[in-house]
Amino acid sequence: MTTTPPRATIRLQFHKGFTLDDGAAVVPYAAALGVSHLYASPILKARPGSTHGYDIVDHNAINPELGGAAALERLSAALREHGLGLILDIVPNHMGVGGGDNAWWMDVLEWGRASRYADAFDIDWMPPDPALRGKVMAPFLGESYGGALRSGDLQLACDQAEGRISVVYHEHVFPLSPAGMALVLKAAPRRFADAIAHFTGAADLADRPEIARPLAATARTRFAAVLATPEGQAGLATALRRYDTTTEDGAARLHDLLEMQNYQLTYWRAAADEINWRRFFDINTLAGIRAEIPWVFDESHRLILDLYARGIIDGVRIDHVDGLADPRAYLRKLRRALAAAAKHRPASASAGPAYIIVEKILAPHERLRTDWLTDGTTGYDFMNEVGGVLHDPAGEDPLGSLWHELTGRSAAFDPEERDARRQILRDNLTSEWNGTAALLHRLAASNLATRDISLTALRRALGELLVHFPIYRIYAGAGGSTDTDEQTMNWALARARRSFRVADRNLLDQIRHWLADRPLAREPLERRALHRRAMVRFQQLSAPVAAKSVEDTAFYRYGRLISRNEVGSTPAQFSVSVPAFHAAQTQRAELFPHAMLATATHDHKRGEDTRMRIAVISEMPERWRAALARWMRLNAGLVRDLDSGRAPSEGDEIMLYQTLVGAWPLEAGGPDGDFQDRVWGWWEKSIREAKLRSEWAAPDEAYEEACRQFLDGVFDAGRATATRGEIGAFAAMIGPAGALNGLSQTVLTYTVPGVPDLYQGTEFWDLSLVDPDNRRPVDYGMRRAALAEDGDPAALLAGWQSGAVKQAIIARLLALRTAHPALFAAGSYTPLDFGGVLADQAIGFVREHEGARLVVIASRLGSAALGEADKPLIPAEAWGDTALTTPLDGAWRDVLSGHDHDGIDDVAALLRILPVAVLQG
Helix, strand or coil: CCECCCCCEEEECCECCECHHHHHHHHHHHHHHCCCEEEECCCEEECCCCCCCCCEEEEEEECHHHCHHHHHHHHHHHHHHCCCEEEEEECCCEEECCCCCCHHHHHHHHHHHHCCCHHHECECCCCCCHHHCCCEEEEEECCCHHHHHHHCCEEEEEECCCCEEEEEECCEEEECCHHHHHHHHCCCHHHHHHHHHHHHHHHHCCCCHHHHHHHHHHHHHHHHHHHCCHHHHHHHHHHHHCCCCCCHHHHHHHHHHHHCCCEEEEEHHHHHHHCCECEECCEEEEEEECCCCHHHHHHHHHHHHHHHHCCCCCEEEECCHHHCCCHHHHHHHHHHHHHHHHCCCCCCCCECCCEEEECCCCCCCCCCCHHHCCCEECCHHHHHHHHHHCCCHHHHHHHHHHHHHHHCCCCCCHHHHHHHHHHHHHHCCHHHHHHHHHHHHHHHHCCCCCCCCCHHHHHHHHHHHHHCCCCCCCCCECCECCHHHHHHHHHHHHHHHHCCCHHHHHHHHHHHHHHHCCCCCCCCHHHHHHHHHHHHHHHHHHHHHHHHHHHCCHHHCCCCCHHHCCCCCCCCCCCCCHHHHHHHHHHHHHHCCCCEECCCCCCCCECHHHHHHHHHHHHCHHHHHHHHHHHHHHCHHHCEEECCEEECCHHHHHHHHHHHHHHCCCCCCCCCHHHHHHHHHHHHHHHHHHCCCCCCCCCCHHHHHHHHHHHHHHCCCCCCCCCHHHHHHHHHHHHHHHHHHHHHHHHHHCCCCCEEEEECCCCCCCCCECCCHHHCCCCHHHHHHHHHCCCCHHHHHHHHHHCHHHHHHHHHHHHHHHHCHHHHHHCEEEECCEECCCHHHEEEEEEEECCEEEEEEEECCCHHHHCCCCCCCCCHHHHCCCEEEEEEEEEEEECCCCCEEEEEEEHHHHCCCCCEEEEEC
């Protein structure tokens, strides 16, 4: 029987091409490798063809494209057979909309404010634009509304079985309201008189849904019955023919029909300026839902709680917890609901409380709140810590200067972030910015003391606050704000004042009061409600502003060293010191000992070992300067001068070279055409995400084509000045140091406090790039065969390029975790100190619990000490006198090499066979 929390997890990405049955086939391998739980991407019913599952359209059905409920039962049986549990990724903060698959959304389009699901979505029914009042903007047209009418792509279609007529635009379906149904059918009144009467009655009584909905249901039933007759078919044809948009009259009639609906069809670009419902970030096909409303929580969690009660799942991962109105209240409610469901779990199910982790981006100075009752984060914070400690701080200034010198852009990251925030507010999240400002304006108007504050001034001040906001969000609410929230607001306001005009600076203090201070009990109830809503609205805006500005924009503009441009990290923090790394692990052991530890995810910008190889550049900035200068000179002839400027830009070119040396395949034969296509996939996305020379909304085809030709030229081995060979040689030169980083990262991940997660396939070298590259199919057959050989890590180190040594180390560490679960779940964490010539090149700690002891030592920053070595192992002579400052006595056995040691002291002896040691005493 499995237990929660997990010992270790393996993440699988499910989609139509990798179903739940495919996942079941992986279970025996996962069990043999040594994980305790499968960690599944969302499996509830999503939009057809979804490759990720986060666009859920039905919270109470298993995705049929994954095999449905029957396939989940088969997966569950396979997991039980092998003693594994299941952690499920759930999405409580948004749903997929558009198309025609989301019944809640379809109901809102049909009934508007009278819909039983109107409150589920965060819709502003009284927006500033009078044309949208009482309507939902439907920004799903690929062209202007007038163009769509003229093109004939907007058509009426009938679902005869449902007795429903809708407007159809490609894959999108927009149901007609009862009034719209009645109007269309009046073209054939004799045939549809009964249905028309009922639709008309439903329309007249729309504000009384208990009467209107049964009337509409009866109308659809009678309409469908008539459609089953030849007369009905003829009548329908007559009715629909009147709305044929190939004729001027038909287009005019369809327009008039659409004007009376509960939605307004709109060109998708208009959403950035005018949308009146909360999206997930700036994605028009993902609508935020209000899990804070009891019935929405109940309906969207009914199946999840049932799966837990039946022992199918053992815990959940909460997607984008900052998208929720009140994460603390939600998580505490979820914990109670799961505890209640646990009373019905079968005896064969795992023991212990449900495992709950949250996807949360933490700033370097930010800590997860302990009163949320979670087991911790999904591990982005650890990914930052372990990546940072394997970067050399000495490279920060030289690489920053080099970036500035070659590109003219800032050597520091902060100016890039601020510029990106301004652009995102201006171009992508304008409607959300405007809506929040409008809400504050309503709040100002409700009080005589603030009624003179203009909407324009509020919008300007709010924007400046968002530009300088240092974290995703605060969590103020009806109870006010915490000391941490206060510090965050004060920090942001202090910086906003520097760039805000003096005359309006007092306005920032008023906004701070509205957004962080507890609503006063003596205020009128309506104003208190408005105050609380403004708090939530701001917090649900600051998070997407941060995400879109930093991870999805500035990360692709700033290229000092892109191994630090990773989800959960900030490029402003070039490295993490060894003491800071130890402090973070000590704190995790105290507060969240079961938090997840991630080094690769479905959202990472580049694979864990791609990052580790690029990190080596931090150790050799001058060598990188020389290589960069030579490659840019050799490829100068491939650069084109466009009206918009150099193509590629210096920044894009530099980030391309970093990507190439980081992901360059080291197997015999080097890269093939597939690698070049993968790199282009990354580069095209990078160029568009940066939003400097091209973007998704308006691609600059000339610039992108020039970049594509540049990449083709770099890969052209026939060019007299080809850099392909030199890039490959550079990648091979830093390859051993990158692999050393990768093995150290692996050992630290599987031994520090927390639950290590193995993202699909990364037990071999992970040289992936940004999605969709990091979601490519995994060859589990090859991994299964390698594991069956039970190779000795020391012997496999000679052929380290295959990645088998990494898998062998992971397998041994997972076996150790299985044999000593309490040591890893509850063991103390004590840093080790080193002295000697290479003291800075070692990192280590001790874990202890009830007499069991474990010592972990790993190499770091090893490029200089490696010299010309062809494998990731610092020569023993290079370590010299490096040793623990306080030797550890006793008999120890290295679980990775199998060697015994009488005491632990000399690093050269400990790391003579492998660059890492895990010693059990």
